[in-house]
Amino acid sequence: MRPTVHDIAAVAGVSLATVDRVLNQRPGVRLVTREKVEAAIREIGYIRDVAAANLAKGRVYPLVFIVPTGDNSFMHGLRFEVHQATLRASIERTDIRIVEVPAFDVPALVAALDALQGQDIAGVALVATDAPEVRAAVDRLVSERIPVVTLVSDLSDSNRHHYAGIDNIAAGRTAARLLGRFLGGREGEITVLAGSMLVRDHRERLQGFSAVMAAEFPKLRLLPVLEGRDASERTRSLVSKALSENTEIIGIYNLGAGNRGLIAALKAVRPERGLTVVVHELTQHTRAALIDGTIDAVLNQDAGHEVRSAIRVMKATADGQAVIADQERIRLDIFLKDNLP
Amino acid sequence: MRPTVHDIAAVAGVSLATVDRVLNQRPGVRLVTREKVEAAIREIGYIRDVAAANLAKGRVYPLVFIVPTGDNSFMHGLRFEVHQATLRASIERTDIRIVEVPAFDVPALVAALDALQGQDIAGVALVATDAPEVRAAVDRLVSERIPVVTLVSDLSDSNRHHYAGIDNIAAGRTAARLLGRFLGGREGEITVLAGSMLVRDHRERLQGFSAVMAAEFPKLRLLPVLEGRDASERTRSLVSKALSENTEIIGIYNLGAGNRGLIAALKAVRPERGLTVVVHELTQHTRAALIDGTIDAVLNQDAGHEVRSAIRVMKATADGQAVIADQERIRLDIFLKDNLP
DNA sequence: CGATTTCTGATGTACGTAAATCAAAAATTT
DNA sequence: AAATTTTTGATTTACGTACATCAGAAATCG
Numbered sequence: 001m002r003p004t005v006h007d008i009a010a011v012a013g014v015s016l017a018t019v020d021r022v023l024n025q026r027p028g029v030r031l032v033t034r035e036k037v038e039a040a041i042r043e044i045g046y047i048r049d050v051a052a053a054n055l056a057k058g059r060v061y062p063l064v065f066i067v068p069t070g071d072n073s074f075m076h077g078l079r080f081e082v083h084q085a086t087l088r089a090s091i092e093r094t095d096i097r098i099v100e101v102p103a104f105d106v107p108a109l110v111a112a113l114d115a116l117q118g119q120d121i122a123g124v125a126l127v128a129t130d131a132p133e134v135r136a137a138v139d140r141l142v143s144e145r146i147p148v149v150t151l152v153s154d155l156s157d158s159n160r161h162h163y164a165g166i167d168n169i170a171a172g173r174t175a176a177r178l179l180g181r182f183l184g185g186r187e188g189e190i191t192v193l194a195g196s197m198l199v200r201d202h203r204e205r206l207q208g209f210s211a212v213m214a215a216e217f218p219k220l221r222l223l224p225v226l227e228g229r230d231a232s233e234r235t236r237s238l239v240s241k242a243l244s245e246n247t248e249i250i251g252i253y254n255l256g257a258g259n260r261g262l263i264a265a266l267k268a269v270r271p272e273r274g275l276t277v278v279v280h281e282l283t284q285h286t287r288a289a290l291i292d293g294t295i296d297a298v299l300n301q302d303a304g305h306e307v308r309s310a311i312r313v314m315k316a317t318a319d320g321q322a323v324i325a326d327q328e329r330i331r332l333d334i335f336l337k338d339n340l341p
Numbered sequence: 342m343r344p345t346v347h348d349i350a351a352v353a354g355v356s357l358a359t360v361d362r363v364l365n366q367r368p369g370v371r372l373v374t375r376e377k378v379e380a381a382i383r384e385i386g387y388i389r390d391v392a393a394a395n396l397a398k399g400r401v402y403p404l405v406f407i408v409p410t411g412d413n414s415f416m417h418g419l420r421f422e423v424h425q426a427t428l429r430a431s432i433e434r435t436d437i438r439i440v441e442v443p444a445f446d447v448p449a450l451v452a453a454l455d456a457l458q459g460q461d462i463a464g465v466a467l468v469a470t471d472a473p474e475v476r477a478a479v480d481r482l483v484s485e486r487i488p489v490v491t492l493v494s495d496l497s498d499s500n501r502h503h504y505a506g507i508d509n510i511a512a513g514r515t516a517a518r519l520l521g522r523f524l525g526g527r528e529g530e531i532t533v534l535a536g537s538m539l540v541r542d543h544r545e546r547l548q549g550f551s552a553v554m555a556a557e558f559p560k561l562r563l564l565p566v567l568e569g570r571d572a573s574e575r576t577r578s579l580v581s582k583a584l585s586e587n588t589e590i591i592g593i594y595n596l597g598a599g600n601r602g603l604i605a606a607l608k609a610v611r612p613e614r615g616l617t618v619v620v621h622e623l624t625q626h627t628r629a630a631l632i633d634g635t636i637d638a639v640l641n642q643d644a645g646h647e648v649r650s651a652i653r654v655m656k657a658t659a660d661g662q663a664v665i666a667d668q669e670r671i672r673l674d675i676f677l678k679d680n681l682p
Numbered sequence: 683c684g685a686t687t688t689c690t691g692a693t694g695t696a697c698g699t700a701a702a703t704c705a706a707a708a709a710t711t712t
Numbered sequence: 713a714a715a716t717t718t719t720t721g722a723t724t725t726a727c728g729t730a731c732a733t734c735a736g737a738a739a740t741c742g
Contacts, residue, residue: 002431004698015721020700028719030709047432051392052698055727090343091388173679181637184525212679296522329682334675338514338553341670345728356691361730369689371739393728396697 003044012040023048054093061122061315062095065151065307066112068103068127072230072257073283074303075103078127078152081307094311103230104198106131113137116146123147123314125164125307128155130200147317149310152301153201161317164310166301166332168201172208172255174332175278178297179251180217182276187219188250191242195230195256205255205280220251228258236261243269254279263289282335290337300333344385353381364389395434402463402656403436406492406648407453409444409468413571413598414624415644416444419468419493422648435652444571445539447472454478457487464488464655466505466648469496471541488658490651493642494542502658505651507642507673509542513549513596515673516619519638520592521558523617528560529591532583536571536597546596546621561592569599577602584610595620604630623676631678641674 008019014037021029022037029037040046065082068075079098086096101108109126110133116124117140124141128134128150135158141148142159154163179190192209194202206225213222226242228235235258243249243265252275254262259279263286266277271293279286282300289295309328316323335341349360355378362370363378370378381387406423409416420439427437442449450467451474457465458481465482469475469491476499479489483500495504520531533550535543547566554561567583569576576599584590584606593616595603600620604627607618612634620627623641630636650669657664676682 005700006698017701017722018720021720024700026701030719033719049396049698050432052396052727053700055390055393055396055697055729056699056701058700058727091391167680170680174677177677177679181523182525184523184527186525208679331674331682332680333672334680336515336518338518338549339508339511339673339675341672346730347728358692358731359690362690365730367731371689374690390728393697394730396699397728397730399697399730 003046007044008037008040008046011044012037060093060095061318062120063311063314064097064099064116064121064124066099066101066109066124066126069100070103070230073285074257074281078303081304085307085311104129104196106133109134110137113141116141117144121146122318123149125149125151125310125314127152129198130156147314149313151306151310153199156200162313162323164306164313164330165201166330168204169208171299171332172205173212174334175253175299176209176212179253179276179278180213180220182296183220183251186250189221189223189246189248190251190253191223191249192225193228193235193254193256193262194225196227202256209253209255228256230257232258232261234261236265239265240268250275252277257281259283259286263294266294287340290335290340298335300335301330302333306330344387348385349378349381349387352385353378401434401436402659403461404464404652404655405438405440405457405462407440407442407450407465407467410441411444411571414626415598415622419644422645426648426652445470445537447474450475451478454482457482458485462487463659464490466490466492466651466655468493470539471497488655490654492647492651494540497541503654503664505647505654505671507671509545510549512640512673513546514553515675516594516640517550517553520594520617520619521554521561523637524561524592526560527591530562530564530587530589531592531594532564532590533566534569534576534593534595534597534603535566537568543597550594550596569597571598573599573602575602577606580606581609592617598622600624601626604635607635628681631676631681639676641676642671643674647671
């Protein structure tokens with residue numbers, strides 16, 4: 001049988017109350033006694049039964065998710081996953097509140113963060129816009145001992161406790177290699193589409209993409225980035241214009257959202273053009289386009305995993321427990337038409 | 342607050358004892374009363390607090406993992422992950438026993454399975470060799486109401502409750518497309534290496550690979566499969582021989598183990614040969630080969646995920662609970678040199 | 683109808699931990 | 713050494729569920 005608090009008490013030669021004081025860092029224990037108890041804990045290899053502890057505590061974790069509004073499929077999916085998490089709230093002892101903030105709107109995000117100060121909150125998860133004001137607001141929360149986790153897009157130089165998202169530099173590099181290898185030594189130009197260079201995830205993807213392109217595929221020339229603001233219609237017109245004006249384009253990398261528009265623009269050109277296309281985020285549209293050959297590869301981050309990981313990390317941080325970094329690593333999924341889920 | 346058994350009792354107008362009898366399917370409840378209770382459960386949306394229930398029950402799950410011996414990295418990793426799971430045993434209330442059986446040895450596997458009959462076991466996970474005798478032995482356990490999960494390699498037409506592994510047909514198809522696209526329209530021959538056609542995962546990978554190759558890359562001709570028995574030295578000599586005898590080979594797909602031997606053989610030929618290579622299983626050897634360019638892509642299944650998933654499924658099945666299929670889907674990881682973890 | 687069987691209620695203990703109270707002991711100060 | 717403060721012990725209740733026991737009620741049988 002696994003050891004219990006009673007065993008600690010017996011081994012340490014102290015009472016249950018003292019063991020409890022040590023375990024829960026309550027005051028009123030002399031240093032020597034504390035050390036005796038801690039030695040006993042190590043000796044018998046005691047591990048707190050978290051289930052029993054939570055039961056006794058009746059603890060709930062009030063969590064806040066700050067997510068951008070916007071009608072693109074990815075953010076829609078993200079909000080859906082947070083909502084799914086609220087359905088598991090009673091089982092997981094969480095109490096999740098969703099706060100929506102306009103995308104790329106720094107003051108709104110800061111206001112939403114500041115509104116949380118002083119509240120009884122066990123953790124905050126936010127899709128960060130990478131600005132100094134946001135960093136400052138996050139740091140204010142952190143200094144109030146509120147666990148903060150960035151979701152999908154990280155925040156530079158902040159004290160956030162954790163980032164629940166993919167390695168976007170690696171994602172960009174991977175996109176470059178897929179595109180470069182799929183083009184098999186051909187020569188031509190590559191169009192890169194982004195949502196906004198204000199968010200760190202897009203900047204990092206571009207950075208990784210450019211680096212590998214420059215280093216390993218010198219025959220492929222990158223055109224200036226088109227910013228589609230993650231909006232489909234804008235993306236469609238940008239792509240249509242680019243394709244009609246420049247016949248040298250043989251590859252496209254969309255590192256942001258707005259795939260619906262991209263796909264529409266692609267379907268409007270003759271398939272003989274032989275474009276190779278790599279995009280981010282698996283949605284019903286990109287899935288269909290992958291199957292019908294309009295798109296060649298989709299890089300994906302699983303929003304459900306990210307949300308669940310963020311919740312685990314916030315809970316663990318709130319309890320002062322360590323997180324197992326390896327377990328919380330969000331992986332980059334690569335989908336070809338053959339391995340769709 | 343979430344509803345408890347007391348709430349059920351109050352709403353149904355019965356005692357706690359009766360609620361308990363209904364919840365745990367104990368005898369001695371009239372049909373009408375039972376229905377009253379069940380109606381109340383639905384009405385208030387009661388969900389059993391599994392943590393509290395397990396605490397009260399003091400339940401442990403005796404589980405058995407049957408894994409092949411063999412020194413290849415993947416099986417080594419799999420055994421390691423099962424061992425890791427034993428370290429979490431007390432937390433997860435599992436009691437895991439590992440049984441090792443020679444690889445591809447049908448009678449030994451059957452004997453190991455039959456030895457479990459009549460024992461007090463909450464679940465069995467096995468890396469299946471796909472043979473009728475094994476299927477029969479598995480079905481015997483299933484008919485004894487013991488949950489059985491196949492791990493990594495599935496068992497045809499058996500009554501096993503679940504398969505914790507990747508879709509190997511999809512894996513083979515994906516490998517074909519990667520290899521085909523990376524070769525960018527070149528013409529030549531492709532060598533396929535396998536461990537043994539006795540295991541279903543290898544057969545399925547080959548099936549998927551061949552299908553896509555035939556349908557979409559007609560310029561690439563498949564050579565007869567080389568069976569390396571998942572042994573490195575054998576694989577090395579087979580590959581060396583093939584490469585020296587046939588200068589038309591431009592691509593290699595290793596769908597089994599034995600990558601150490603393959604890599605050694607590849608390093609022995611001049612890099613100018615320009616081979617494109619896709620293999621399975623990320624190990625320290627394949628990782629290094631990916632980084633130095635000897636290998637172009639690695640398909641991987643995360644043994645840790647598979648083991649943890651198998652445990653969750655066995656526990657749920659033992660408790661008569663449904664498994665969330667989507668959550669237990671094991672994904673195929675694709676690694677290029679840019680997205681290594 | 684009474685006797686028997688079947689069902690239901692009331693109650694208590696247990697699981698491992700948290701948290702509180704109050705008394706007692708030990709250490710520290712005066 | 714007495715007074716004070718700090719530390720420790722003993723005990724109790726609670727969390728939500730499981731499980732057992734025994735008495736009493738309701739249903740069924742003869």
